[in-house]
Amino acid sequence: MPHGPWRGATGPRPPWWPEGESWPPPPEAWRGARGRFLRRIGCLLGGIFLLVLATGAIAFKLFGGGFDNSSGPPWPVRVLFGLALLLIVATIVRRVIRRTAAPIGDVMEAADRVAAGDYSVRVDVRGSGEVRRLAESFNEMATRLQAHEEQRRHLLADVAHELRTPLAIVRGNLEAMLDGVYPRDDEHLLPLLDETAHMTRLLEDLRTLSLAEAGTLRLHREPTDLGALIADVVAAFAARAAAGGVELTVTAPVLPDIEVDPVRIREVLENLIANALRYTPAKGSIRIDAAPSPDGDGVTVTVADNGTGIASADLPHVFTRFAKSTDSGGSGLGLAIAKRLVEAHGGEIGAESRSGRGTTIRITLPRA
Secondary structure, three states, X not given: OXXXXXXXXXXXXXXXXXXXXXXXXXXXXXXXXXXXXXXXXXXXXXXXXXXXXXXXXXXXXXXXXXXXXXXXXXXXXXXXXXXXXXXXXXXXHHHHHHHHHHHHHHXXXXXXXXXXXXXXXOOOOOOOHHHHHHHHHHHHHHHHHHHHHHHHHHHHHHHHHHHHHHHHHHHHHHHHXXXXXXXXXXXXXXXXXXXXHHHXXXXXXXXXXXXXXXXXXXXXXXXXXXHHHXXXXXXXXXXXXXXXXXXXXXXXXXXXXXXXXXXXXXXXXXXXXXXXXXXXXXXXXXXXXXXXXXXXXXXXXXXXXXXOOOOOOOHHHOOOOOOOOOOOOOOOOHHHHHHHHHHHOOOEEEEEEEOOOEEEEEEEEEOO
């Protein structure tokens, strides 16, 4: 069995896999590329062998009788002709080997630079078809590594920023209590407890997001009545919606049971409804609709509000971690987590919005 990235490639498409490429990758494509490359190398070596053999035969023909052989052209002419022939053969062999080996050498040198931490390196795409494909794959790999490294740095900066404020509040209030500025009573201790709860939620969200992005999040799937789950989540938000003067309506006919992790899907629905409530003003409305997907192989859930909407420039980034508006009271992880959880179930999620006209989030979950 040939080794390759398709071995053990099961489950949903991982987040790092490029868009537009099938998952899992078909083994036939990799086997065919490797076979063509080996055949090309074999033909190259065979051609060089035949060329050297032909050159030796010609040289034997010219000098088989020694320099004093009176037949044929004089020996200086034969020597010059032989040297010219050797030079031509050496040039051809050098060009052929260089055409194949030089691009591979470029990839090897670039790989050493990537191993040393330089993810900006790229190689020129040249050579035969298989070698060009190798260079293109290397450049794609380096691009992904560079993007992941930038995301890691941004993540560390964002986490530090998100934790700095609550930690500063906790430290400032504790120092004030120790210095006698504030009394050590419930009125001043409860806000500190709230800040520690905020940090706990943030760290738990980061843990869930990192596990989902790495493809190691464990899902406890079971047959789930999605309509009943939606009703439970909406009931939990009913009091908050009523307090804000927002109307919550649900349309969920009898739906087929689907194999999902109900705890994780509840988390997705809670994130979507909480976001909708945050941006829907008083006397607004939020509709949650659930129906079998058009292909009949799953369920589609839509959460639509008539709130402030999302600016067109921000819409492509709504599922990016820590992406949030200036008036957001959240951590900017809710929609990113929702996207990863839906994808971990093999589903899809998308957003439609117009500034001032509301937002619609649509998720599709497969039955199994």
